[in-house]
Amino acid sequence: MTFEQGLIFAILIASMGLFIWGRWRHDVVALGALLACVIVGIVPDRDAFAGFGHPAVITVACVLVLSHGLQRTGAVNRLAQRLLPSGAGALVSIAALTSLGALLSAFMNNVGALALLMPIALQISARLELPPGRVLMPLAFGTILGGMTTLIGTPPNLIVSSFRAQHGGGPFEMFDFSPVGVAVALAGVLFISLLGWRLVPKREVGNAASFDTGHYLTEARVKAGGSAEGKTLREIEQLLDEADAQVVAMVRNKLRLTAPNPRRVLQADDVLVIEADPAELGEVLGKLDLLLEAEREAREAEQQNDKNSDTEKKASNDEERAMQELLVKPDSSLIGRSASSTRLRSRYSINLLAISRQSHRSIKRLRSTLIQGGDVLLMQGSAEDIGEFASDYDCVPLAARAINIPDPRQANLALGIMILAIVAAAFGLLPTAIAFACGVLAYMLLRLVPLRAVYESIDWPVIVLLGALIPVAGAMSTTGAADLLARVLMENLAQGNAIITLTLLLVVTMTLSDFMNNAATAAVMCPIALSAASQLGVSPDALLMAVAIGASCSFLTPIGHQNNTLILSPGGFRFGDYWRLGLPLEILVVLVSIPLLLWVWPL
Structure with a gap:
């Protein structure tokens, strides 16, 4: 191990420890890691803030603005009104709600999708006389699963795509994640709807208006x-x-x-x-x-x-x-x-x-x-x-609220612009970042989102996190630290077997994402995946996709994903309640995704 490798390992270990500790916000920790790398000379001064102009960062910011526009104009409420059954039983209601959450989070911010559907979930729990947690956790997990199905569904997918582009393979396209992602999401939603919701701990409440918070x-x-x-x-x-x-x-x-x-x-x-x-x-x-x-x-x-x-x-x-x-x-x-x-x-x-x-x-x-x-x-x-x-x-x-549409014309317009941006990116008419930036400009010119709200709708801590970690992750490659970790992984655990390496990458990424921010997890694991592929002499695509899936599967703890945190109090949950549904769901994800990765993205 060289001196530079020791430095980057020390910074990464300290950063991961702070991520897991949670005392400081993720963006603060990421910025500290970046500045530490610059000070010790691992990241050149001229590249310190290059990450903030990265296409992945720009795309995330634009998707957040477009998601806000869909919420503000009532486009999502209109969709929910048409797709959700009003008098169905528990199984159909939970399946419909979870599926809608997954569908929305494929094209918009999944935290926004959960926030919009949460009051509806509470209405369903009251109507069916179910503990709110038994509806909220399936919805939260469904929105997380849906994010892995498209390029813009979640920041880790954009990070994975950017690493592929940096290493000569070109970026992943809009629906390259769909063959495996949709299959995994469908399997997860079916499991949650048929059996999984019954595994959620039953937190009894007096009535719907006073659920256990x-x-x-x-x-x-x-x-x-x-x-x-x-x-x-x-x-x-x-x-x-x-x-x-x-x-x-x-x-x-x-x-x-x-x-x-x-x-x-x-x-x-x-x-x-x-x-x-x-x-x-x-x-x-x-x-x-x-x-x-x-x-x-x-x-x-x-x-x-x-x-x-x-x-x-x-x-x-x-x-x-x-x-x-x-x-x-x-x-x-x-x-x-x-x-x-x-x-x-x-x-x-x-x-x-x-x-x-x-x-x-x-x-x-x-x-x-x-x-x-x-x-x-x-x-x-x-x-x-x-x-x-x-x-x-x-x-x-957190109360029953009617589903209303402030302006049907604006709702249709916002939805149409979002679809055009997705089509332009999917068919290569424009680069992804440019396509969604054009969508944001259209929202601003048509006043679908007030100019003041454009900047307020961007989750700036996430932007800082991504912009700071991209150069840090790059330093893992330039110092050879990623090669060293990949060699240890293959020689000591995988024994040079590509399929075992693929499985280990998925499981390790999934485990880290249960305790760390998923974007940070993807940024740390992508260089390791690329180095492992190089040493095995195989295509890196399957390994990168494994990182993308693993980073999107935070089901064991309330701190791994914002959506898990969001349902903690309304569901009356404790820290240890998540694994009861989360663990079998993560096992299912591994069982479904590994064969599909090998089939869709051959090594």
Whole structure:
């Protein structure tokens, strides 16, 4: 091993460890890896940011904008309305929903496809009286499977295509992934629909409106003269036990007390941080005669406004206010911000009543708690105001909603432009990046997507991740590190057998993608696949396709793919719930894809 190979291995191992740890965002880790390679001299200065002009990066950005246009104009809702059965049983409903998710994610961002169909999935679970998780996990896995079927279905496919082009084979075309990808997706959807959904852990819920999103953390103030004043925390907790709730902290005189002494006597204006099931939240507050802190502050603000101004206030009547659960998407701009920093009341006239976080429990003040991806927020306000907030911050409303089309003409126009871009790329009329860039330009000129929304619809962390990792992956080839890893893989495990090497590449890629970002996984594994093909003296196409399939199969954990994270709280899932359906699904993917890869892409 040379010194340069040791350096690139050290940077890659550190980066993979940080990816898996998840403490820092993927784009931050990728940018750090790139700069480390530049500083130690592995990546030349002039090539440091070449990845940001790469066709794969441009294509991903354009597809994100086009996907947003399809959502905004209602084209996807129109398709869902026509294709989804309204009164079918569990098997047909889950099969139709999962198939539609796979179909949409073949041509648009799969996170967007899941977000659009998630409220429909919750309606289906309520109608069939199924736990929401048994509909949400099949839908999430279906959208992941659909991404592997086309060039634009998922970023790993574009990365794989770019590596093939760099090594003289030319890029993969739009539907080169389809023969194997469609067969694997069909097998996966059939398995999920016929049997797999029954393997999803059953998380019972009281009713569809209060599905198990985990326990909420909310703040309530002790009223002067209320029944809670003068009681000890122990007495309060005994009453809370009946509703499966507990006090996890309290605030007195702006001092937060973690795990307060049970003998402490409550005083007026003490604030209790209560953890409770959403179905029991109202009962808990009523039983103890407590006032929601958000409600109290809102009333004070309204009273102050009454003194200072006679202007009409939005949603001033209680009858106009409703409660709505919003799911924070993994790429939401709300992540890392708090209720106070987003000016919920002054800008949107809404209140944050509680936060549900499945994987961690926060006991900070509610308004100062930093929001994370996958959190479920219990908001109060008018439907219009909550909808505006959800749109601005990319949150998914978790409630039944009608399927509507803002403008049928715009929906047809957006769909037509998307189809033309796909046709132009598929038949080689234009390079893929150029074809989809033309589609974005058409969207902008026809105002299908407002100019401001064009840049807001791009998932910039993904763009930075791809732009930073492409030069790092290139350094694996130039330093010989990829050749070294491929030689170790073949000599020690595959024993020089091409079929075993192919299988190992698929399994290793699949395993890494369960813990790392799938684009990062593809960027790391593509140089190894190319080196393995060179040393075996075989065509690299099958090995690259194995990397593409493996990078698109993140089914074992909630952190491997954004769609898995998105259903964590609404489904009431735990970290270990995913493998029960995910493991047999990944085994099926291996069994189906290896023979097809050898047949479609002979070694």
